[in-house]
Amino acid sequence: MAEKKSDRTRAAILAAARERFGADGYERATIRAIAADAAIDPSMVMRYYGSKEKLFAAAAEFDVRMPELHDVPKERLGEVLVRHLVERWEEDDTLRVLLRTAVTNEAAAERMRQVFIGQLTPTFQRAAIDQPAVRAGLIATQALGFALCRYILELRPVVDLTTDETVAWLGPTVTRYLTEPAPNQV
Amino acid sequence: MAEKKSDRTRAAILAAARERFGADGYERATIRAIAADAAIDPSMVMRYYGSKEKLFAAAAEFDVRMPELHDVPKERLGEVLVRHLVERWEEDDTLRVLLRTAVTNEAAAERMRQVFIGQLTPTFQRAAIDQPAVRAGLIATQALGFALCRYILELRPVVDLTTDETVAWLGPTVTRYLTEPAPNQV
DNA sequence: AAGAAAAGTCAACAAGTGTTGGCATATGCT
DNA sequence: AGCATATGCCAACACTTGTTGACTTTTCTT
Numbered sequence: 001m002a003e004k005k006s007d008r009t010r011a012a013i014l015a016a017a018r019e020r021f022g023a024d025g026y027e028r029a030t031i032r033a034i035a036a037d038a039a040i041d042p043s044m045v046m047r048y049y050g051s052k053e054k055l056f057a058a059a060a061e062f063d064v065r066m067p068e069l070h071d072v073p074k075e076r077l078g079e080v081l082v083r084h085l086v087e088r089w090e091e092d093d094t095l096r097v098l099l100r101t102a103v104t105n106e107a108a109a110e111r112m113r114q115v116f117i118g119q120l121t122p123t124f125q126r127a128a129i130d131q132p133a134v135r136a137g138l139i140a141t142q143a144l145g146f147a148l149c150r151y152i153l154e155l156r157p158v159v160d161l162t163t164d165e166t167v168a169w170l171g172p173t174v175t176r177y178l179t180e181p182a183p184n185q186v
Numbered sequence: 187m188a189e190k191k192s193d194r195t196r197a198a199i200l201a202a203a204r205e206r207f208g209a210d211g212y213e214r215a216t217i218r219a220i221a222a223d224a225a226i227d228p229s230m231v232m233r234y235y236g237s238k239e240k241l242f243a244a245a246a247e248f249d250v251r252m253p254e255l256h257d258v259p260k261e262r263l264g265e266v267l268v269r270h271l272v273e274r275w276e277e278d279d280t281l282r283v284l285l286r287t288a289v290t291n292e293a294a295a296e297r298m299r300q301v302f303i304g305q306l307t308p309t310f311q312r313a314a315i316d317q318p319a320v321r322a323g324l325i326a327t328q329a330l331g332f333a334l335c336r337y338i339l340e341l342r343p344v345v346d347l348t349t350d351e352t353v354a355w356l357g358p359t360v361t362r363y364l365t366e367p368a369p370n371q372v
Numbered sequence: 373a374a375g376a377a378a379a380g381t382c383a384a385c386a387a388g389t390g391t392t393g394g395c396a397t398a399t400g401c402t
Numbered sequence: 403a404g405c406a407t408a409t410g411c412c413a414a415c416a417c418t419t420g421t422t423g424a425c426t427t428t429t430c431t432t
Contacts, residue, residue, distance in 0.1 A: 005399080006409065025290035027213040031390060041411050046391060102339060103289045104211035109339050117341055137335065137343030138355055144339075145331015149323065153288060153295050153330075155303055157323030168369035169324055173359045183354035191429080192379070217420060227381055232421060379428070389418070399408070 010048050012038040017059040022097040026056065026105040053107070060101070060111055062094040064119050069127040078175030082167050085143050089151070090163075096151050099144065116140040124178070131182055138177040142170060196234050198224040203245040208283040212242065212291040239293070246287070246297055248280040250305050255313040264361030268353050271329050275337070276349075282337050285330065302326040310364070317368055324363040328356060 016037035020029035031052055035042040049055035065088065072080050089095050098115070101108040117136050124132035146166070149158040161169070202223035206215035217238055221228040235241035251274065258266050275281050284301070287294035303322050310318035332352070335344040347355070 009409085025211075025213075027211075028290060030388080032388085042390085043392075043412085044410065047409085052390065100289055103286055103334075104214060112339055113341060116335075117343070134343045137341050137347075140341055141331040141335045141344060141356075142328055142359070143331070144334055145327040145329070148289075148330055148334060149302075149327045153298055155299060155323050155326055157303070157320045158327060161323075165369055169363070170327075172362065173328075176358065177355070183351055195379085216418080218418085226379095228420085229382085229422080230380065233379085238420065374432090375430105376432100377428105377430080379426105381426070382424090383422105384424105385420105385422075387419080387421105390416095392415075393413095395410105395412080397408105397410070399406100401406085402404090 006048075009038065009040055009044065013040070013045055013048060013055070014059055017055055018093055018097055021056060021059055022093055022100055024100075025103075026101040026108065031055075056101070056105070057107065060094060060098055060108060062092070062098060062111070062115060064088060064095075064115050066119055066123040069123060072127075074179050075175060077178045078173065079167055079171040081139070081174050081178075082143075082170045083163070086163055086166055089147055095147070099147055100152060112144075116144070129178055134182065135177050139174055142173055142177070146170060192234075195224065195226055195230065199226070199231055199234060199241070200245055203241055204279055204283055207242060207245055208279050208286055210286075211289075212287040212294065217241075242287070242291075243293065246280060246284055246294060248278070248284060248297070248301060250274060250281075250301050252305055252309040255309060258313075260365050261361060263364045264359065265353055265357040267325070267360050267364075268329075268356045269349070272349055272352055275333055281333070285333055286338060298330075302330070315364055320368065321363050325360055328359055328363070332356060 013034065016034045017029070019037065020034050023029070024033075031045050032042050034055075035045050038045075045055060049058060064085075067080070067084055069077060069080070098108055098112055102112040103109075117133065117140070120136035120139060121132045124135055129135060146158070149155045150161075199220065202220045203215070205223065206220050209215070210219075217231050218228050220241075221231050224231075231241060235244060250271075253266070253270055255263060255266070284294055284298055288298040289295075303319065303326070306322035306325060307318045310321055315321060332344070335341045336347075
């Protein structure tokens, strides 16, 4: 056991940071507020993470953990994917942190791109889906739009959807984005 | 002609405000930067608009101008709607201002709700579409997600879509959200 | 041309920001 | 035990923010 006490406050800072970044966005989440939540002094945050930027980088670490899609029947692709994404969104608040901050913070936007283009595209490629990048982009529009309306804007009808209803509504959309031949270019 | 000179700077301030709010979000768009863009003194902004909040309220005035849908054939609803929304988005940067700010600013979020629930729902109701609120919410997820990925996150594959390609991809999605019977509730 | 009103400039304020260094306390090793 | 090191707190810094009031210049009426 190297340093037990410091590890605990380190973790407390990170948890508070995620909470604040997720609730307030990058600029409105102040070091002082995060430190207060973690019940320590603001200077501790600097000692442990160096700067606000680096703290954010640590708080926004995320992996979407894409499942492999080889043996999923084509017409169920959307269902599987939507259910996975919704669950991922509910269990790990890091994605919400990213969404809230990516709009005004370039580093967060870059990480968002890595997740939704950089992680979806190769998965589709391995599943022998043509034009994987375009399809990843389209699915990102639907997935991120859903999260935006549900967790950030809190549009009543979207907040009220159950997981099953969500899958029933969005699943076919995603399936189509994955299987429909690309429209003719002009 | 009441006051010509003041009207011109008033408009210059509003234009600069829209630019900055749209590019930087609410908190990072400073009064000083807006004033500099408009080539006037920061105190002028206060004299004309009272406060940053009120300036923002003026800059975020928006009407989505929904077309009536009575005599659009059911299977072309999505096509018509998507084309209208994309055009609206390209011609009026106010929507981009709203999107960039709604994530961290409650007033902007409220206006977003008014636009996408408050203006879509009654239009669908007048077109005799059942469950108009849920369908408005679903369409908001797809429309806002598209805008987020294209104008804010700038995901390459989404930025590269032409208007026609966008309509071809998203049109059927929106049509389905408008015409598909609601899935069974649990 | 004289004076009032409008338009614009300047400097400062109070508050809040990220960040830093000095100093106290606790912890663990020998 | 004593000491070095890790951990923590305090006060202050330099800077930026929205906002204000006093002052000067322009514009227009009469």
